Structure formats: C-alpha cells, structure tokens
Amino acid sequence: MVAVTKLRAADRHGEHMASLESIISVRGINKVYPGQVHALKDVDLDFPAGALTTLLGPSGCGKTTLLKIIAGLLEPNTGDVLVKGRKVTAPGPERAFVFQDFALLPWATVLRNVGFGLELRGMAETKRNEIARRYIDQVGLSGFEDKYPHELSGGMRQRVGLARALAVDADVLLLDEPFSAVDEQNRRKFQEDLLRLREIERKTFIFVTHSIEEAVYLSDRIVLLSRRPGRVSQVITPQIDRSGSPEEIRRDRAYLDTVEEIWQGLRQFVD
Amino acid sequence: MTLFGYRLPMMSSLVVWCLIWEIVGRLELVLLFPPFSGVLAALVELVQSPKFLAATWTTITTFCIGMALAIACGVALGVLMGRVRAAENLLGMWVNVFASAPLSALVPVLMILFGMGEKTIIVSVFLFAVWIIALDTQAGVKHITPSLIEMARSFGARRFDIYAKIILWAALPEILAGIRLGFIRGVKGVVIGQLLVSIIGYGELFELYSRTFLMEEFWALTIVLFAFALLVAHLVGLLEKRVEYYAGVRQ
Amino acid sequence: MDARLEDPVAAQMAAQPGEAAHSRRQNLWWRLASIALFFGAWEIAGRVPINLAFPTFSATVAAFFEMVGDGTMLKAYGLTLQPLIVGIVLSAVIGVSTGVAMGLRKSVEWMVAPVFIVLQAAPVAAVIPMVTFVYGIGLTAKVISVCLLALPVIVLNSYKAVANVNPSLVAMCRSFLGSPWQQIVKIILPDASPVIFAGLRLGIGAGFVGIILAELLITPTGIGDLITYHRAVANYAHMYAAIASIIAFSALTLSGLQWVEENWVRPEKRGS
Incomplete structure (x- = not known):
C-alpha cells in the first residue's frame, strides 16, 4: 500500500x-x-x-x-x-526537540535550562554558558538569564525551550x-x-x-x-x-x- | 512485573514474603518470627475463641462510634474552614499541627479524663481521624469552581441549598479521600488506644500474648488487625472510585 | 507534576508557596490570635475546671519551666532524641534508596511495594510491645520502633515521587542525548525531591509516634517516663507539660524542616 x-x-x-x-x-x-x-x-x-x-x-x-x-x-x-x-x-x-509543555527544569535558571543539552554532552560550564547566553539573546530573553521558569510567562518559557534546542546546533528542529x-x-x-x-x-x-x-x-x-x-x-x-x-x-x-x-x-x- | 511472559498481579509477592517468613521461622533466625504455618494454625484457633469474638465486638463498636463522630465533626470543621477565612486562619494551624502530631502521647491524658474503658478508645479513634478529614474537606471545599456557586446563586438558591446541594457534593471526592485516610488513622487509633489502656479489647489479648511470649498467637492477632485495616481502606477506596468521575470532570 | 499522593498533607507540604512580605505580616497576627485563642480556651477549661485532672494552661507552663529549670526536661529529651535520630537517619537512608529503586525498577517494585503498602495502612504499633520484649529495653528496640513507623511512609513517598516524575522532562533528557545515569541524577532525583522531602517530614512525624509509643508501652524512659511518672503521682500539670512539649517539639521540628527546605534546598521556590 x-x-x-x-x-x-x-x-x-x-x-x-x-x-x-x-x-x-x-x-x-x-x-x-x-x-x-x-x-x-x-x-x-x-x-x-x-x-x-x-x-x-x-x-x-x-x-x-x-x-x-x-x-x-x-x-x-x-x-x-x-x-x-x-x-x-x-x-x-x-535533531533537537521543542516540547509542547516546554519541558523546562523548574529547579534550574533560564541559563542552565538553555545550556542543558550541552551540559548533558559534558561541555565545560563557561563554554556552555557562553553559547547559552548567545541563544538567550537571539530569542529575545536577555536579562532573564537568572530567572526560574515559574517567573516567566508561557511565551517566554517556550522561547527558553526554543533556545535550548538551538543551542545544541542540530540540523533539524x-x-x-x-x-x-x-x-x-x-x-x-x-x-x-x-x-x-x-x-x-x-x-x-x-x-x-x-x-x-x-x-x-x-x-x-x-x-x-x-x-x-x-x-x-x-x-x-x-x-x-x-x-x-x-x-x-x-x-x-x-x-x-x-x-x-x-x-x-x-x-x-x-x- | 512479568516473569517468563506471565503478568504477575500486584500483591502476589506477598506469597513470596510469607514463604521467606516460614523459612526464617523454621531456621529460628530471628526470635521475633515463629514459622508462618504455626501462625496460621494459631489464627484458626484464635478466631474461634470467645475471648477474641468479645474483643472484636468491643473493637468494632468503639471504632464505629469514634469514626462516626470524627466524620461528622471533621466534615463540618473542614467546610467551616473552607468557607470562612477567619476560621481557616484561627483553626488551620492547630488542625495542621494535630494532623501530624504524635497524638499517641495524648492517650495517657485521655485515660485520666475518660477512664480506662471504651470511652477512651472512642476518643482516641476520634482524635486520630478527625484532623485529616477536616484538612481534606477544607481542600475540597476551597477548590470548588466558583462558577458552580455563582450558578446556584443566579438561579436563586438559598444559603442552605448552596451548602447541601453544591458544596458538599462538589467537594465529595476530597471528602471521601479524607475519610479513607481517616479510617486508616482511626484503625491505628483504636489499636494504639487499646494497647495503652491494655485492659480492654485486643489490647488485653496483646498484653497477654506478649507477656507470656505466645508469639504465634501474637502474630495471628496482628494479622487479623492488619487484614481489618486493609479491608476498611479497601472498602472506602471502592466507594471513592464510584464518585471519582466528579474529580475527573473538574480537572 | 501532579502526583496524587497517598497523604494530602504531603501534597500540601510539597506545594506550599512562600508569601509576600505584606501578607506575611498579616499572617503573623492571625497566627498570634490563633495561639491566643487556643491557650485561652485551655486556661478557661482548666479554671472551671472541666475535670480535676485538667490543669490550667498557666500551671502547665509553670510546670514546664520548673522541669526545664531542674534539668529533668533536658535529660528526658536527651534520652528520647537519641534513638529517634538514629532511627530517622537509618529510615531515611534505607527508605529513600528503597523507594527510588522501586520507582526505577519494575522487579523491585513488584517484590517490595506490597510489603510497605500493607505496613503503611496497618496499625504497626501493635508490634512495638513485642519488639520491646524481644530486644529488651535498650536502644535497639526503640530504634526498631522508630523505623517500623517511619520507613513505610518514606519508602512509599520516594517510590511515588520517582514513579510520577514528569515524563516530558525524561523525554527531553533523552532527546538531548542524556545517558541513563544523567537521566536519574539530573532529571528524576531533582524532580522527585519535593515529594521525597515531604515523605521524609512525614517519616519524622511518624518516628515521633514510634519513639513515644516505645517509651510509653514498655520501658518508661525520657519523655515517656516523665508522662508516666507524673501521671502516677498525680502531678497533672507536669504530665501535661511533658505531653504538650513533645507535641510542640515535633510540630516545630516539622515546620522548621519545611522552612529549611524551601529556603535552602529549593532555590526556585524562594521569593515566589
């Protein structure tokens, strides 16, 4: 068929x-x-x-x-x-995934959430924070690096999810x-x-x-x-x-x- | 859990544990555990003895009276705290404290105030069960969608109707959950009360068995109690399932 | 994460957000009023008196300070707390690891879960006299009593916490190539920790029951001894003081732990 x-x-x-x-x-x-x-x-x-x-x-x-x-x-x-x-x-x-319910770690800051994919790959902290900051900036969340997910609106949370997916530099989102x-x-x-x-x-x-x-x-x-x-x-x-x-x-x-x-x-x- | 392609039912491992118990008992590894088969034999004998039947009757009547009081007062207290902010502020702290406090320490006081008899046991059951029922009822009442009450009001419901036809029913799933936990705590209350008073009901039997080191009889009685506690919890759980769809609708 | 917990108190404890400064001050006034109401009622009931064996609140407080003054209270708490702490630490270590293992492995769940479900629902207190008879009046029997009551709730909470971890977070970890070990350490344990902590608090509450029962039932030591002794000699104010102090002590310990957890362990809860 x-x-x-x-x-x-x-x-x-x-x-x-x-x-x-x-x-x-x-x-x-x-x-x-x-x-x-x-x-x-x-x-x-x-x-x-x-x-x-x-x-x-x-x-x-x-x-x-x-x-x-x-x-x-x-x-x-x-x-x-x-x-x-x-x-x-x-x-x-x-491949990188952006989740419907955002799937952000509630106990981690925006910075750590965005860099989480890199953290799992064992990248050093300074390096991954640098990359994370770049993508946080790109999705328009500069200044929110140290906030926790519950302090953000739904739209902002999803931007964090997007930034996290962008940060691992996958070919496919x-x-x-x-x-x-x-x-x-x-x-x-x-x-x-x-x-x-x-x-x-x-x-x-x-x-x-x-x-x-x-x-x-x-x-x-x-x-x-x-x-x-x-x-x-x-x-x-x-x-x-x-x-x-x-x-x-x-x-x-x-x-x-x-x-x-x-x-x-x-x-x-x-x- | 599946084993060789068969699905093993949830509680089936208890059979394995009973086998382990039997082996431990046979080998006399731990003084506390006689062979399980011996306990079963004692159990059969126990349930036929008139002493046991009398103790069971005392236990059940005191338990039921205590629980009935606890449910009536607990639900009323919970609704009050759920609806009146001042009541919540004034009483909430104490209800929370008593719900998690070691109330067993109060039993000696009860013995003085209410005597070494059934009254003390009834009060123990009541005190163990009432707080959790009040807390759950309060949670249920507070979580009612306000639109339900506004709906009733817009159709001209009187105050009494709102309580009897909306609030109690809308909070029913939580109230029943509280009552189920209350039953479990109530069983603990009846047992701890009897153990401490130690001259009525199962407490008297426990006292007798542990003083004379009758391990098999002791465990037989314990198993009866455990079974009673699980049965009670299960029955309330069944009732709870019948109204579960309310909770499903609300979420 | 909306795990439906066996005990709603745990759920409440797990999800109690902090409050703003303004309402915090208002809360303080309500709390004071609440305390005044309770103790006032006690004082009046003692004055009436509703029962000859019912002392007033002021007499109870006086008895409390008398016992603190002559050192009996401190000595009693020393005796009571020792087996309590040993038992709680043992239960916490064994309980959390067992519960987590149950949540992660189906075979462990099948084997162990029923035992603790039975123990949780059953009046385990019935076994305490026997434990005391077999293991004597020493530390062992009391530690076992504490563990008997504290373990089930710690195990079951840890187990449910792990079993109800947000599946979306686990999927996220997988999709970003997290190893199974990273999944446990970086996702499952942190996500489960509020419910595990709630279980630990409930376990400590149950441990208090265990130690008091052990002290009351067979071997009067520590606080149990104070209660039994003053009851025997009809020193009711002292007896009430001992009872009220242990209840207050357990309540303060539990809320203190909750405060520590909210302010030190879980940064995302701070100032929310």
Missing part, C-alpha cells in the same frame, strides 16, 4: 522543492499503541533540507506520534526513519505544537520570530500544529494527515510572498486561498 500523496497545490505552482535533497525520510511507518489504537498507517514522507514542513491534522491523527518517532523518542512498529540516508532508532545530535500553551499575542509574536530565525539559522524545521492559519503562515510545505489511523492525505506547497509585513502576509490572496483550500481538505475529518 502506498500513501496517497496528492500534490495539488504543488502542481499548480510548480514544484520548487524537488531540487532540494531530503534530510529526513520516513519509510512505511506504522504505529499501533497497546489496545489496538492504530495511530499511524503506512506513512512515507521526505523532509527537504532547509525547509519548514508542517504536519497538520485533526487532533488525535498521530501527528505528534510521527514527530516523536522522527525524534527517536517513540519506536514505530514497522518502518524506518532515515536521517541523511542513515537509519536511526534513538535521539541523535542532528522538531517542534511539537510549541504555541498551543501560549496566548494569542505571544503566539503571533513568536511566529514572526520563528520566520526571522529561519532566515538566520538555515535549519530544517518540522513543525506540528492543528492551526491551519499558523501552518500556512509559516510553512514551505504542509503535510495533511487524515484521521486515525493517520496517513498522509495531501501535501501542499503554499506559494506565499513572505517579504511583506505580517499584516500584508495575512491579507495576501495566496495565503487566504491556501487556508481555504486546506480547510476544504480537512473538512471531511470533522465530525
């Missing part, structure tokens, strides 16, 4: 991603949770290097499961995850609904920052969300997953001019059309 991959939007706009090599591939992934919950079924996907790919779908479609399988945090029942052509089964230095526990204003601000970061960092992003607008606003490619058992139902490549201001992008014709198109595609999965 082969997953149905319809490149409708891509057909229309002309595929420009094809030229990019894929940094991560998943092949024939199946995941069945105990109790015969079939979360993912025959998922085949390629993630182009340097692109931001969004996994979008109704809740419970297995998008987080897929992301955690790519991260090596969960094992698929069948199928492989290939990073740069090599099969992986566990977390590796080339895996973001699991990073904005779902953040209020709307922070969410928008953070989305803009993420776009800016993409320009600077030149990393590959794989992003899980259930917000259509967010997916269209941020992504180079959007993978729509069907309801459980999750499979790839559509891959969309929005062609949106992101050179303008956020307000212009959100009023852009292509942006609005893509949102509408995805909604039509997802509609069938809504009860």
Whole structure:
C-alpha cells in the first residue's frame, strides 16, 4: 500500500522543492499503541533540507506520534526513519526537540535550562554558558538569564525551550505544537520570530500544529494527515510572498486561498 | 512485573514474603518470627475463641462510634474552614499541627479524663481521624469552581441549598479521600488506644500474648488487625472510585 | 507534576508557596490570635475546671519551666532524641534508596511495594510491645520502633515521587542525548525531591509516634517516663507539660524542616 500523496497545490505552482535533497525520510511507518489504537498507517514522507514542513491534522491523527518517532523518542512498529540516508532508532545530535509543555527544569535558571543539552554532552560550564547566553539573546530573553521558569510567562518559557534546542546546533528542529500553551499575542509574536530565525539559522524545521492559519503562515510545505489511523492525505506547497509585513502576509490572496483550500481538505475529518 | 511472559498481579509477592517468613521461622533466625504455618494454625484457633469474638465486638463498636463522630465533626470543621477565612486562619494551624502530631502521647491524658474503658478508645479513634478529614474537606471545599456557586446563586438558591446541594457534593471526592485516610488513622487509633489502656479489647489479648511470649498467637492477632485495616481502606477506596468521575470532570 | 499522593498533607507540604512580605505580616497576627485563642480556651477549661485532672494552661507552663529549670526536661529529651535520630537517619537512608529503586525498577517494585503498602495502612504499633520484649529495653528496640513507623511512609513517598516524575522532562533528557545515569541524577532525583522531602517530614512525624509509643508501652524512659511518672503521682500539670512539649517539639521540628527546605534546598521556590 502506498500513501496517497496528492500534490495539488504543488502542481499548480510548480514544484520548487524537488531540487532540494531530503534530510529526513520516513519509510512505511506504522504505529499501533497497546489496545489496538492504530495511530499511524503506512506513512512515507521526505523532509527537504532547509525547509519548514508542517504536519497538520485533526487532533488525535498521530501527528505528534510521527514527530516523536522522527525524534527517536517513540519506536514505530514497522518502518524506518532515515536521517541523511542513515537509519536511526534513538535521539541523535542532528535533531533537537521543542516540547509542547516546554519541558523546562523548574529547579534550574533560564541559563542552565538553555545550556542543558550541552551540559548533558559534558561541555565545560563557561563554554556552555557562553553559547547559552548567545541563544538567550537571539530569542529575545536577555536579562532573564537568572530567572526560574515559574517567573516567566508561557511565551517566554517556550522561547527558553526554543533556545535550548538551538543551542545544541542540530540540523533539524522538531517542534511539537510549541504555541498551543501560549496566548494569542505571544503566539503571533513568536511566529514572526520563528520566520526571522529561519532566515538566520538555515535549519530544517518540522513543525506540528492543528492551526491551519499558523501552518500556512509559516510553512514551505504542509503535510495533511487524515484521521486515525493517520496517513498522509495531501501535501501542499503554499506559494506565499513572505517579504511583506505580517499584516500584508495575512491579507495576501495566496495565503487566504491556501487556508481555504486546506480547510476544504480537512473538512471531511470533522465530525 | 512479568516473569517468563506471565503478568504477575500486584500483591502476589506477598506469597513470596510469607514463604521467606516460614523459612526464617523454621531456621529460628530471628526470635521475633515463629514459622508462618504455626501462625496460621494459631489464627484458626484464635478466631474461634470467645475471648477474641468479645474483643472484636468491643473493637468494632468503639471504632464505629469514634469514626462516626470524627466524620461528622471533621466534615463540618473542614467546610467551616473552607468557607470562612477567619476560621481557616484561627483553626488551620492547630488542625495542621494535630494532623501530624504524635497524638499517641495524648492517650495517657485521655485515660485520666475518660477512664480506662471504651470511652477512651472512642476518643482516641476520634482524635486520630478527625484532623485529616477536616484538612481534606477544607481542600475540597476551597477548590470548588466558583462558577458552580455563582450558578446556584443566579438561579436563586438559598444559603442552605448552596451548602447541601453544591458544596458538599462538589467537594465529595476530597471528602471521601479524607475519610479513607481517616479510617486508616482511626484503625491505628483504636489499636494504639487499646494497647495503652491494655485492659480492654485486643489490647488485653496483646498484653497477654506478649507477656507470656505466645508469639504465634501474637502474630495471628496482628494479622487479623492488619487484614481489618486493609479491608476498611479497601472498602472506602471502592466507594471513592464510584464518585471519582466528579474529580475527573473538574480537572 | 501532579502526583496524587497517598497523604494530602504531603501534597500540601510539597506545594506550599512562600508569601509576600505584606501578607506575611498579616499572617503573623492571625497566627498570634490563633495561639491566643487556643491557650485561652485551655486556661478557661482548666479554671472551671472541666475535670480535676485538667490543669490550667498557666500551671502547665509553670510546670514546664520548673522541669526545664531542674534539668529533668533536658535529660528526658536527651534520652528520647537519641534513638529517634538514629532511627530517622537509618529510615531515611534505607527508605529513600528503597523507594527510588522501586520507582526505577519494575522487579523491585513488584517484590517490595506490597510489603510497605500493607505496613503503611496497618496499625504497626501493635508490634512495638513485642519488639520491646524481644530486644529488651535498650536502644535497639526503640530504634526498631522508630523505623517500623517511619520507613513505610518514606519508602512509599520516594517510590511515588520517582514513579510520577514528569515524563516530558525524561523525554527531553533523552532527546538531548542524556545517558541513563544523567537521566536519574539530573532529571528524576531533582524532580522527585519535593515529594521525597515531604515523605521524609512525614517519616519524622511518624518516628515521633514510634519513639513515644516505645517509651510509653514498655520501658518508661525520657519523655515517656516523665508522662508516666507524673501521671502516677498525680502531678497533672507536669504530665501535661511533658505531653504538650513533645507535641510542640515535633510540630516545630516539622515546620522548621519545611522552612529549611524551601529556603535552602529549593532555590526556585524562594521569593515566589
């Protein structure tokens, strides 16, 4: 069985991603949770290097499961995850994860939290603090180095989570609904920052969300997953001019059309 | 825990422990432990003796009276502390102190105040159980979503209705959790009370067995007590599960 | 981390945030009022008197200072605290390591957990007279009594703390390539420590019960001796003073430990 991959939007706009090599591939992934919950079924996907790919779908479609399988945090029942052509089964230095609930150490300062990935690798304290400070600055949290997570707002906490993932200098950033526990204003601000970061960092992003607008606003490619058992139902490549201001992008014709198109595609999965 | 592909049930290791007990007893390693089989034999004999039945009756009646008082007072005190800030400020500290204090030290006082009889035991049970029930009830009452009470008020509920139809029910999961812990503490209260008074109920039997070094009878009686304590905790736990969905809804 | 604890007191102790300076001052006034209310009620009940064997608060305080003055109180506490401290230290070391091992390893959990679940729910006090008979009236019997009461709650709290560690933090550690050892030292133990500390405090509270029972049941020594002796000679004020002092002592010890924990051990709680 082969997953149905319809490149409708891509057909229309002309595929420009094809030229990019894929940094991560998943092949024939199946995941069945105990109790015969079939979360993912025959998922085949390629993630182009340097692109931001969004996994979008109704809740419970297995998008987080897929992301955690790519991260090596969960094992698929069948199928492989290939990073740069090599099969992986566990977390590796080339992938970094940003958690939905932030997963910050409540007993550690922002500085130590951001440097925690480096600490685990045994890097000396002065060195890792130097790197951590750089990324704290980059996510706009300078001055908060010695605060504890409970003293920060949700949006700031997620920035710490992002900085921690950036600090280990992985090629691929895996973001699991990073904005779902953040209020709307922070969410928008953070989305803009993420776009800016993409320009600077030149990393590959794989992003899980259930917000259509967010997916269209941020992504180079959007993978729509069907309801459980999750499979790839559509891959969309929005062609949106992101050179303008956020307000212009959100009023852009292509942006609005893509949102509408995805909604039509997802509609069938809504009860 | 799985062994050779079989799932072992949670409490099954107790069987292993009983075997170890038997071996330790047979080898006479520790003076304190006679062989488990001997204890079981003594247990069978014990539960048939009229002395034991009389002691059981005393224990159960004193325990029930003490617990009934503790639940009534504990819930009332907890609701009061949960609803009235002054009450919480004035009484909260003492309830907390008594909930974790070594109340066994008070039993000698109770013996003087209430005599060497059942009254002392009832008061011990009450004192051991009441504080934790009050604390849990207070926690439950304080965590009620304010919108529930506002809802009742907006539909014109009277003060009494709000207490009887909203607060008590909304706090029920915590109240039951408190009562379950109260029961466990109450059992400890009834045992410690009887041990210290030592002339009524199981206390008298314990005194007899340990003075005459009847290890097997002593352990048999201990097992009966442990079983009674676990049974009580289990029964309240069952009741608690039936209302657990309330707590699930609230979270 | 929202571990549903067996004992809500532990949960409360584990999650009691500090307060701002203003409300702290207000709290002090309430506390004083609360103390005055309790002791006032005691004084009145003693004056009435509700019972001939019920001394007034002032008489009890006088008796307390008399015993402090002539040194009997200090000597009694010396005798009582010695086995208590030995027992608590033993229970803490054995209890925390057993509990952590149970939380980390399924096989240890299966073997050991039921024993402590039974001991936790059961009236272990029943065994104390027998322990005293077998091990005599020395230090050993009292230490065993303390351990019998303190161990189960320490073990079970440590076990639950480790079993309920925030799984997201563990996943985070794995995804950033933490080794199993780093996972235990840098994630599991720090995340479990508030509940473990709460268990230790409950264990110390239970240890007080253990030592008092040991002293009251068979061998009157230390505070237990003061209680038994003054009761026998109908010196009720002295008896009450001894009882109230041990209850106050245990309450102060427990809240002192909580203060130390909040202000020294857990930096993220300070000034929140």
